[in-house]
Amino acid sequence: MTSGPPRTGRRRVVVAGALGAGVLAAVVSGLLNAAADGGGAGAAPARASGPTAVAPTTAGGDAPDGARAPADAAASPGGETADPVAPPDAAAGAAAGAPPVAPLELPAVGPREAARTAGAAVRLAAVERVDGVATSPGEIAGPAVRCTVEVTNEGDTPVDLALVAVNASTAGVPLVALVEPGGRPLAGSLAPGASGTGVFLFRLADGAAADVTLVVDVLPGEPAAVFAGVLG
Numbered sequence: 001m002t003s004g005p006p007r008t009g010r011r012r013v014v015v016a017g018a019l020g021a022g023v024l025a026a027v028v029s030g031l032l033n034a035a036a037d038g039g040g041a042g043a044a045p046a047r048a049s050g051p052t053a054v055a056p057t058t059a060g061g062d063a064p065d066g067a068r069a070p071a072d073a074a075a076s077p078g079g080e081t082a083d084p085v086a087p088p089d090a091a092a093g094a095a096a097g098a099p100p101v102a103p104l105e106l107p108a109v110g111p112r113e114a115a116r117t118a119g120a121a122v123r124l125a126a127v128e129r130v131d132g133v134a135t136s137p138g139e140i141a142g143p144a145v146r147c148t149v150e151v152t153n154e155g156d157t158p159v160d161l162a163l164v165a166v167n168a169s170t171a172g173v174p175l176v177a178l179v180e181p182g183g184r185p186l187a188g189s190l191a192p193g194a195s196g197t198g199v200f201l202f203r204l205a206d207g208a209a210a211d212v213t214l215v216v217d218v219l220p221g222e223p224a225a226v227f228a229g230v231l232g
Helices: 008-037 088-097
Strands: 115-117 120-132 142-153 165-170 195-203 211-217 225-230
Touching: 115 225, 120 195, 142 165, 142 211, 165 195
Parallel strands: none
Antiparallel strands: 115 120, 120 142, 142 195, 165 211, 211 225
């Protein structure tokens, strides 16, 4: 009878299988025990494998300036923080706090009334109808109104009468100034308390005694005196 092959290899397979089954049973038993013991609040949370990104910190424990920014900061396209927009009432308050702008003209008064601006009083000492004479290129002879304007210095400093300007209009249309007969501008320095007069002529287009508005600008930066009504 011929003897069979050696059984050494089979024996090793059986032993390895037995050891593997024992290890598997031990692992399963350990997992069951861990689940039973660690199901409470004290169980350590599972941690994901792999490196964790940690933000660099400064010596004081804060992140560097480039690593963080306030969530409510409004950044401009260039990276700079945009200036806050002022509320509408702030602009209105600034405008309300500004000094008032002086009007260009005082309220109109009648030809026989006096008008007072800062530091000076103005009145029409005389108003006459005359025949205007053309003495310069562009002037046209014809019916005109001649006004004698009197300025009284009611301030504390002299008034330069050379700066006084007188203009007239009818229904918003300027009247052409004439010199003759008898025109004479205001001139010289007017001392405090003193009065000076000048004579001004304006051509009336249709010769009628229409309503005329006469504006006398005495002091720079101050409202002009205004006279309105039928002149002559």
